[in-house]
Amino acid sequence: MAGKGADGMDAKATGxxxxxxxxxxxxxxxxxxxxxxxxxxxxxxxxxxxxLPDENPWALGLA
Known part of the structure; x- marks a missing residue:
């Protein structure tokens, strides 16, 4: 289900x-x-x- 991850990332915005x-x-x-x-x-x-990805998208080099 969509929502926020443990680190506060919003699934829709991150996606x-x-x-x-x-x-x-x-x-x-x-x-x-x-x-x-x-x-x-x-x-x-x-x-x-x-x-949500296990890693922050900033760390993935996508942001």
């Missing part, structure tokens, strides 16, 4: 940030999954606000 930065880099979701070594399902859940 929007991840999707926006991915698109700015002209990456597909598949390219992002390879770069981060995560599943395509994980990226999809993040971008739709149904989950």
């Amino acid at each position: 929007g940030l991840i999707a926006r930065r991915r698109k700015e880099k002209n990456w597909s979701q598949g390219e992002l999954t390879e770069w981060l070594h995560v599943t395509d399902k994980a990226v999809s859940r993040w971008e739709t606000g149904w989950g």
